[in-house]
Structures are given as C-alpha cells and as structure tokens.
Amino acid sequence: xxxxxxxxxxxxxTTATPLVFGALGELVTERAGVLNLGIxxxxxAGAFVGVLVAGSSGSVWIGLLAALVTGVLAGLFxxxxxxxxxxxxxxxxxxxTLLLIASCNFASRLLYGGGSxxxxxxxxxxxxxxxxxxxxxxxxLAFLIVAPAMFVLLRSTGxxxxxxxxGDNPEAADAAxxxxxxxRYAALGLGGMLMAAGGAFITLAMLGTFTLNITxxxxxVCIALVIFARWRVIPAVLGGxxxxxxxxxxxxxxxxxxxxxxPQQLMSALPYLVVIGALVVAGRSLRYPxxxxxxxxxx
Amino acid sequence: xxxxxxxxxxxRARVRVVAAAAVLGLALAACGGNTGEAPTxxxxxxxxxxxxxxxxxxxxxxxxxxxGAATGGSSGPGSSAPSGEKPLVxxxxxxxxxxxxxxxxxxxxxxxxxxxxxxxxxxxxxDTPDKMTRTLTDVITTEKPAIIxxxxxxxxxxxxxxxxxxxxxxFVFGSGGKTVDPNFSIFDNWLQDPAFLAGMLAGGMTKSxxxxxxxxxxxxxxxxxxxxxxAGVKESNDKATVKVTFINSFFDPxxxxxxxxxxxxAGVDVLFAERAGVIEAAKxxxxxxxGMMVDQKSEAPKNVVTSLVWNMRPTIDHIVHEYTKxxxxxxxxxxxxxxxxxxxxxxxxxxxxVPGGVPDTVKSAVEAKQxxxxxxxxxxxxxEEAPAGSTTVGG
Numbered sequence: 001x002x003x004x005x006x007x008x009x010x011x012x013x014t015t016a017t018p019l020v021f022g023a024l025g026e027l028v029t030e031r032a033g034v035l036n037l038g039i040x041x042x043x044x045a046g047a048f049v050g051v052l053v054a055g056s057s058g059s060v061w062i063g064l065l066a067a068l069v070t071g072v073l074a075g076l077f078x079x080x081x082x083x084x085x086x087x088x089x090x091x092x093x094x095x096x097t098l099l100l101i102a103s104c105n106f107a108s109r110l111l112y113g114g115g116s117x118x119x120x121x122x123x124x125x126x127x128x129x130x131x132x133x134x135x136x137x138x139x140x141l142a143f144l145i146v147a148p149a150m151f152v153l154l155r156s157t158g159x160x161x162x163x164x165x166x167g168d169n170p171e172a173a174d175a176a177x178x179x180x181x182x183x184r185y186a187a188l189g190l191g192g193m194l195m196a197a198g199g200a201f202i203t204l205a206m207l208g209t210f211t212l213n214i215t216x217x218x219x220x221v222c223i224a225l226v227i228f229a230r231w232r233v234i235p236a237v238l239g240g241x242x243x244x245x246x247x248x249x250x251x252x253x254x255x256x257x258x259x260x261x262x263p264q265q266l267m268s269a270l271p272y273l274v275v276i277g278a279l280v281v282a283g284r285s286l287r288y289p290x291x292x293x294x295x296x297x298x299x
Numbered sequence: 300x301x302x303x304x305x306x307x308x309x310x311r312a313r314v315r316v317v318a319a320a321a322v323l324g325l326a327l328a329a330c331g332g333n334t335g336e337a338p339t340x341x342x343x344x345x346x347x348x349x350x351x352x353x354x355x356x357x358x359x360x361x362x363x364x365x366x367g368a369a370t371g372g373s374s375g376p377g378s379s380a381p382s383g384e385k386p387l388v389x390x391x392x393x394x395x396x397x398x399x400x401x402x403x404x405x406x407x408x409x410x411x412x413x414x415x416x417x418x419x420x421x422x423x424x425x426d427t428p429d430k431m432t433r434t435l436t437d438v439i440t441t442e443k444p445a446i447i448x449x450x451x452x453x454x455x456x457x458x459x460x461x462x463x464x465x466x467x468x469x470f471v472f473g474s475g476g477k478t479v480d481p482n483f484s485i486f487d488n489w490l491q492d493p494a495f496l497a498g499m500l501a502g503g504m505t506k507s508x509x510x511x512x513x514x515x516x517x518x519x520x521x522x523x524x525x526x527x528x529x530a531g532v533k534e535s536n537d538k539a540t541v542k543v544t545f546i547n548s549f550f551d552p553x554x555x556x557x558x559x560x561x562x563x564x565a566g567v568d569v570l571f572a573e574r575a576g577v578i579e580a581a582k583x584x585x586x587x588x589x590g591m592m593v594d595q596k597s598e599a600p601k602n603v604v605t606s607l608v609w610n611m612r613p614t615i616d617h618i619v620h621e622y623t624k625x626x627x628x629x630x631x632x633x634x635x636x637x638x639x640x641x642x643x644x645x646x647x648x649x650x651x652x653v654p655g656g657v658p659d660t661v662k663s664a665v666e667a668k669q670x671x672x673x674x675x676x677x678x679x680x681x682x683e684e685a686p687a688g689s690t691t692v693g694g
Contacts, residue, residue, distance in 0.1 A: 007564030011557055018553075105395070114396035114405065114423075116575070119598060125583065202553045207579050212397045213550035247554075251561035255511075255542035260688035264517065264545045 003256075006131035008248040013132070014206070016244035017139045018043065018198035018215075022222035023229070023236045024150050025194030029075070031154060031231055032187035033167035033291035034082050037093025039195050040219030041100030042074040046196025047203040048104035051210040052111070055120035060204055063120065067200035068193045074100060075192020079185045086295030097219070105212055122208035136205035138197065143237070146194065151233040163187050168290035180296045195219070221275065228279050231289060235282075242278065246271040386445030386622050388615075389438050390421030393431060393452040398549055399575075399592035400488060401450055404473070406593075407611030408448070416619055420444075428454040435461040439468050445622055446471060448615070459483060469628035471618055475519050478630040485632055486614050487520055491527035491679040492639035492672050493607040493646040496665050497589045498531020500604060500649065501569040502539050502692075503661030504587055511562030512543045513555050514573035517685035521545075521573065524607070526682040528571055529690055535664060537693035542567055543686045552576030560584070568655075569604075578603065587653040594647035604657065606647040613643045640673050 022043055029036040036042075046067040054063025074096065081092035108117065126140070127133045154160040162183045165173035170180045198218070203210050221243060229235035250267045253259040259267070390408055392401045401423065412419035420442065425431040431454035438444060439461070450473040451458040462470040462483045474485040501510045510532055514521050529541045542565060544558040555576030562570070563584050570588040572578050578595060581588035581602045588599065590606030614636040618628045637643035649665070651657045671677035 004564035007561070011560060011564075015553075015557055108397070115402060116397070116399075128583075206553050206556055207576060209552075209575075209579075211550050211552050211575055212395055213548070214552070216548060216551040216554065247557070248561065251544065251558050252565065254544055254688040255562055255565055257689045257691075260690075264688065265547055268545070268547045 003249075003252050008245075008252060009132050010134060011248040011251070012241060012244040013135055013139055013143070014244075015247050016240040017136070017142050017205075018201045018218055019222055019225060019240035019243060020142045020147060020237055021138075021194050021198030021201065022219055023225040023240055024146060024233065025071075025191035025198070026222050026226045027191075027229070027231060027233065027236055028150065028154065028163065028187050028194075029191035030226055030292065031167045031289055032163045032184045033170065033289055033294065033296070034078070034184055034188060035089045035093060035293055036075065036078050036082075036188060036191060036195075037090060037223070038074055038078045038096030038100065038192075039093075039222055040215060040217065041097030042071055042192050042195040043199030043202075043215045043219045044097075045070050045074055045100040045104055046199030047214045048108065048199075048210055049196075050200035051117060051120050051203045052107070054122070054204060055118065058121060060121040060123055063204055064197075064200055067196045067204070071192040071194070071196025071199075072189045073192070074196065075188035075190070076185060078192070079188040082295060083181050083184045083188070086297065089293050089295075108210065108212070117210045119208045120204075122203075123205040136201070138201045138205050142197075142201075146197075147233060147237050154233065159183075159186070164289075166291070166296070170291050170294075170296040174296070174298065184296075195222075198222075221272075224275050224279060227286065228275065228282050230282070230286060239275070239278065243271045243275055246274045385416065385418045386619060387442065388417045388419050388446045388448060388619070389442060389444035390419065390423070391425060391431075391435055391438060391447055391449035392421065392423040393425050393450050393454055394549065395424045396421075400473070403488070403592050403609040404448065404450070404611050407615050410612060411615050411619065416616070425454070428457040432457045432461055439465050444468065446618060446628060448472070448618075467627070469618070469622070471614075471628065471633065478632050480630045482628070483630050484618070484628060485634070486611075486637060487634055488524075488609050488644075489634050489637040489681075490524050490607050490609055490644050491681055493644050494524045494527035495531035495534070495679045496646050496669055496672075497571065497605060497607055498528035498533075499535040499665050499668060500531075500646075500657065500661060501528070501571065501587075501589060502532035502534065502536030503658060503664065504604070504655060505536065505539060505569045506655065507566045507568045508536065508539045509566040510539055510541045510569045510571070511559060511567035512541060512571040512573060512686075513558045513562070513577045514543065514545055515549050516545050516547050519683040522685050523681050523683045524573065525686045526684070527679050529686060529692060530680055530682075533692035534668070535661065539693075540689060540691045541686075542689050544688065546574060550575075552579070556580045585654050587655060590647070596647065596650055600650070600652070602653055603650060604653050605649050608645045608647055609637065610643055610645065611637070613637075613641050639669070640675060 022039060026039050049070040050063045050067035053066035054060045078092055078096050081087045082089050123136045125134050125136055162178050165178055166180045166183045174180050199215055202214055225236050225239040228239045250270045254264050254267045394401050396402055396405050408419045411417045422434055425434045446469045448471040458472055466482050469482050471484045473487055478485055512525055514525055525543055532539050532541055542562050546554045546558055552575040555574045556579050559570055559577040559580035568586055570577055570581050570586060572588050573591050578588050578599050582599045587604045588602050590603050592609055594606045594608055596603045614633050617636055621628050635641055649657060649662055
C-alpha cells in the first residue's frame with residue numbers, strides 16, 4: 001500500500017486551518033471564563049458574510065474584513081447575554097448559533113432564491129506546485145502568526161494576564177482594579193473574530209462559494225479541541241492537526257483497495273472517534289478555569 | 300433607602316430569565332423564517348422575499364382560493380381546479396431547495412408555472428417527520444391543492460400516512476418504495492443513462508486509468524448513478540480503476556473538495572462531482588470534471604466536460620395533463636419519465652476545451668451510445684448496491 005504522504009500532510013494543514021482558528025478563538029474566550037457555544041454560528045456567519053461581501057465588493061479582502069467584523073459582533077452579542085445580563089452560557093451560546101445559522105440561511109434564500117450561490121473572488125494558493133507549502137495565505141497566518149501570537153498574548157502580556165485573571169478569579173481581578181466585564185467582552189470579540197476567520201477560510205479560500213451547512217459541525221469539534229487541550233494554545237493546535245491528519249488518512253484509506261470493503265460511514269467517523277478517544281485520555285482530572293460558566297457579579 | 304440584597308438578586312434573576320427567553324425566541328423566530336414554511340406564490344417572481352415566519356402567508360393574488368369549501372379535511376378532486384382554472388401544484392419538500400435534488404424538481408415546477416400550465420406554491424425544509432405531517436395536513440386542509448409533489452426523505456412513513464388519510468388528494472413523491480392506490484405516485488432521479496454516458500467519457504479521457512467519484516452517501520438513488528457511471532467507464536476502458544468516496548453529507552463542500560484532492564493524490568485524473576466542492580478541486584488541479592443535476596459548465600468553463608442533467612418537466616407535464624383530463628392523478632410509478640429516452644435526463648453538451656481534451660473517437664462513441672439509449676436498443680443496467688471505494692472495472 002502506497003499512501004501519498006506529502007499530499008496527506010498538505011491536506012492535513014488545509015483541513016486543520018479552520019479548526020485552529022476556531023479553537024484558538026474559543027480558547028481565549030473560555031480562558032476569560034465564558035463558554036461561547038455561539039462558535040458554530042459564528043463560523044457559519046463568517047463563512048456567509050465573507051462570500052456575500054466578497055461577491056458584492058469584488059474583493060476577497062473586503063469579504064474577509066467583513067467576516068472578521070461579523071465575528072467580533074457575534075462575540076459581543078454573546079457578551080451582552082453572558083457578561084452584562086449573566087444568563088446561562090449554554091442557552092445564550094446555542095441560541096446565538098441557531099440565530100446566526102438561520103439568519104444566514106434566510107438571507108441566502110432571499111438573495112440567491114434557493115439556487116446555488118455564484119462564485120465569488122477567492123484567495124489563491126501560494127506556491128501551488130510545492131508539496132506541503134501549497135497552502136492559502138490564511139493557513140500560513142493561522143500556524144505562523146495567530147497561534148504563536150495567541151501563545152505570547154495569553155502568557156506574557158498584560159491583556160493575557162487580565163484574561164486569565166477574570167477567568168480564574170474574577171473577584172480578585174476586580175479587587176485589583178481589572179474590569180471583569182470589559183476584559184470578557186474583549187476576549188469574546190477577539191475570539192469571535194478568530195472563529196469567523198475559520199468560517200471565512202472555508203468559503204473564501206477553499207471554495208469561493210457558500211452552501212447550506214457549510215461548517216458542518218466544525219465549531220463543535222473546536223469546543224472539544226479546547227477541552228482536549230486543557231485551555232492551552234499548543235495542544236489546541238496539535239489537536240486540530242491530529243483531527244485533520246486522521247481525516248486525511250481516512251480519505252486515502254477509503255479509496256485504497258485493501259480498505260475499500262470497510263463501510264465508509266465508519267471511516268468518515270474516524271476523526272471524531274479519535275477526538276473522543278483523546279478526550280477520554282486527556283480529559284481526566286481536568287482543571288477548568290476557575291470562573292468557567294460563572295457570570296460575575298459584585299456582591 | 301435600604302434595598303435588601305434579596306430584591307436585587309430576584310430582579311436580576313428575572314432579567315436573566317427574560318434575556319434567555321429573548322435569545323431563544325430570536326433563534327426560534329429565525330429558524331421559522333428560514334424554513335421557507337411560508338409558501339410563495341407563482342414561482343420565479345421573487346415572491347420568496349415575502350417568506351416570513353408564519354406558515355400561511357400565501358403570496359400574490361395568483362393562488363386560487365377555495366376557502367370556505369371546508370369539507371372537514373379531505374379535499375375533493377377538482378375542488379381547487381374548476382374547469383378552465385390552472386391546477387394548484389404544491390411542492391412539499393423535506394430538504395431545503397438549495398439541495399440540488401430538490402432544486403431540480405423546484406426548477407421544473409417553476410418552469411411549468413412560467414409556461415402557465417400550473418399555479419405553483421411550495422414549502423421546504425420540513426426536516427422532521429412531525430413537521431412534515433403538520434405541513435402536509437395544513438396544506439391539504441387550507442390550500443386544497445390539486446396535486447402535492449415533493450420529497451419525503453426521512454419522513455417517508457409519515458407522508459404515506461397522510462396520503463392514506465386524504466385519498467382524494469394526489470400525492471407524487473420522490474421515493475424508492477412502492478406506489479399505493481388510489482393516490483400515492485412515485486418518481487425518482489433515474490439518471491443512470493447520463494451517468495453511463497459520462498462514465499464512457501471519463502473512461503476515454505483518463506490517461507492514468509484512474510477516475511474519481513465523490514458522492515453524498517451510499518443510498519440507492521446515489522448508488523445506481525455511481526454504478527452506472529462505473530459501468531460506462533468499463534464500456535470505454537476496461538483497464539480503468541474507479542475510486543468512490545462518500546462524504547456522508549448532502550452539504551459539506553469543504554470535505555468533498557478534500558476527498559477529491561485525496562483522489563487526485565492517489566492518481567485520479569478525471570473527476571465526477573456528484574456533490575458540490577469537487578469542481579473547485581478540479582479547477583485547482585486543472586483536471587476535467589463531470590457536473591451533476593444541472594449543467595455546471597459556468598462554474599469552471601475550462602474544466603467541466605459535461606454534466607448529468609435531471610429534467611423533471613416530462614414527469615410534471617404528464618401528471619398535470621392527467622389531472623386536467625381526469626380530475627385526478629391515479630397512483631403510478633413515474634420512473635420512466637426521468638429516463639433519457641423520454642427527455643427526463645440528459646448529458647449537457649460536451650465541452651472539449653478541457654485539460655487533455657476529449658478524443659473524437661470517445662465523443663462519437665458516446666454520441667452513438669446516446670442514440671442507442673434514446674431509440675431503446677440499449678438499456679442502461681440499474682444496480683443499487685453500494686459501490687466499493689476502489690473498483691478495477693476489468694477485474
């Protein structure tokens with residue numbers, strides 16, 4: 001059996017890109033003490049708005065910018081409910097996801113009349129003929145800029161310290177003069193922006209168009225990756241790569257004569273099974289951020 | 300003034316409950332809006348824009364109103380189409396219209412409405428069995444359509460149950476099951492003919508003798524298309540191998556693209572895009588690709604060789620004709636109306652301006668086979684078994 005190894009590594013990096021964006025977005029949000037289950041909807045909205053604006057403006061960059069702004073707004077929207085009003089984070093997040101997906105589908109129906117969405121300007125691959133390096137700009141950004149920046153941000157900057165403080169012990173942070181609400185809003189906005197970048201990658205880099213169900217649950221995978229990574233940047237990136245590697249592997253195995261007899265449903269479930277397996281191993285005796293899921297009130 | 304902390308807490312709790320309810324309410328409203336449950340009136344007039352969150356906002360004045368003829372549930376034949384009036388054909392779809400299968404039915408009904416033979420309304424995304432039951436019952440009792448046409452997908456049992464309850468309303472549904480007297484007719488996307496021809500084309504074009512198919516899921520209506528495609532490959536190239544990947548979703552173009560790229564890495568040099576996303580892979584790798592359901596040449600004019608095209612007009616014209624003549628549609632299997640010889644399916648004009656080109660011998664062999672299919676001298680075999688991930692056709 002001869003597997004095309006370099007092509008699989010190339011595929012792994014591409015498939016992992018939206019997961020890395022999404023997981024890093026979720027990670028910074030959760031480190032601030034807010035579980036943002038609006039992630040699936042935020043990625044979806046980023047994917048849709050990116051195409052919408054890229055199509056109408058004729059510029060993929062403006063499309064990307066619009067997607068990022070949408071992500072920030074989606075994050076702040078979740079903040080209104082979870083930070084200002086202090087409602088249950090599960091309900092606020094899932095509500096946001098349902099709202100965003102349905103709104104995008106509705107808008108898509110109004111604009112495109114139920115047919116397919118026309119092709120819009122999209123990013124081209126850099127170095128299209130070089131194995132592994134033939135990736136989109138956003139993939140380079142995700143691995144070489146965003147992930148290291150997030151690592152440094154959380155570990156060594158004042159903002160990162162404030163984020164961790166309000167996520168672990170908001171009372172102490174408040175006493176030290178840190179605005180818990182403002183910090184959490186900032187984390188939600190930043191996180192939402194990254195999630196939307198993940199969604200926009202699918203439409204503006206991979207496809208150049210939008211269809212219903214475009215994210216197909218990738219946001220939920222990101223939630224699992226963050227827990228799997230125990231809220232640390234490097235394991236989250238590695239987790240995304242692991243999922244994508246198994247996906248690239250199964251896509252090769254299903255068309256290999258030796259494996260062609262195995263039901264394909266089982267094979268396409270493989271990446272999810274691996275993530276669940278990894279969670280079972282890594283998820284024991286987890287130490288959640290101290291204020292996870294807890295709205296903060298001065299009492 | 301001293302405010303007790305308890306009051307604070309209580310009022311906060313109230314705010315939270317209200318806020319949570321608001322989020323849910325917004326979300327639910329948005330969901331309703333998206334389902335397209337609000338039927339739109341005559342197709343193609345952009346009336347979709349009127350789709351709100353409620354179920355029964357019939358669009359323009361075109362809809363024949365037979366309100367007041369409350370017959371306690373069952374709608375009599377002809378009740379909505381007195382002679383001289385166009386019959387109201389109601390599309391009730393389980394999946395969103397954006398799904399190409401439903402899109403093909405919808406397009407044909409829109410075309411029929413534009414030609415003035417029917418009045419067409421529709422509702423889609425009836426994605427759960429209970430919703431399907433509710434919608435069908437609503438539509439029958441309030442709109443009294445002449446004919447209901449649609450896809451049931453996972454709600455097949457419920458659709459059949461409603462059909463049994465309203466025996467005087469003709470049901471015409473996409474189904475792999477049987478017809479039921481007196482009113483349940485079936486149709487399906489019988490695209491084995493164009494699939495076979497596209498397979499011949501792919502077999503003749505491949506230089507690596509490896510062809511890739513990326514399809515939704517191994518269900519009979521997909522399997523028979525993929526199997527006919529493989530049979531077509533065998534007809535023109537008995538050394539070829541066909542790789543088949545199912546992405547197990549109707550909508551996941553990102554995965555479909557990655558599946559296609561994985562096939563290309565394994566040596567595939569001609570692709571069949573049963574699902575969206577594959578054409579993008581072909582564009583990126585500069586390879587020929589075969590489209591699906593409608594002519595997809597405009598998506599990649601330098602890559603799309605041809606497309607399998609489903610035309611529901613013959614099916615619809617037949618049932619409308621029968622209805623206007625007899626006042627009903629008797630239960631029947633409409634499969635044949637999707638066959639190529641009856642104009643129900645075709646392959647889009649072959650585009651030779653693709654990487655590698657199309658050898659003339661291959662093109663003329665395909666055209667000869669198409670003639671044989673059309674005059675009935677060749678019948679494409681139908682096989683609904685799930686194809687293997689890798690089939691060497693000569694082996």
